[in-house]
Amino acid sequence: MAENGKNERYEKGMLTRRQVLGDSYVDRAVANTTPFDTDFQTFITEGAWGSLWSRPHFSKRERSIVTLALLAALGHEEEFAMHVNATQNTGATAQDILEALMHVAVYAGVPSANSAIKIAKRELQKLGVQK
Structure with missing residues (x-):
């Protein structure tokens, strides 16, 4: 578990998400997260960015x-x-x-x-x- 309570896949996903979308976009998405979509934001960060976009085969x-x-x-x-x-x-x-x-x-x-x-x-x- 990472120090902020998020798992390693989340941390890897957040890094990749920032590399692809840029810090300003991700900062806005994080700032706009509410209790309603927290689970969704975690899901896409871990799944889309931490799993798929972080895979090594495609650039x-x-x-x-x-x-x-x-x-x-x-x-x-x-x-x-x-x-x-x-x-x-x-x-x-x-x-x-x-x-x-x-x-x-x-x-x-x-x-x-x-x-x-x-x-x-x-x-x-x-x-x-x-x-």
Whole structure:
């Protein structure tokens, strides 16, 4: 057990979450946690970040590309935008995002890819990566 009462998977997950999403994003998420969603925040920190994103086989760039494709295919626009912003920390490029969305268009449908491309363009423009 880690010193703050959280387990090692949680601590590893929080480190990875901060590496991918950035300290300011994670600090806001932690500050906005209430008793209602404490268990959920612990679950995603341990499961998504401490287990999945911390696995060694894929690089953070590769996980980022896979995650973007899945979120776009499923139409999870808010999470997709968040992960476009995370590419600044994962090393995935604008070209990587476009290639992932081309796959989404073929395998999950043009409307899903079209929506995601609009979001990616908006977020990349905010980041100063695209005009």
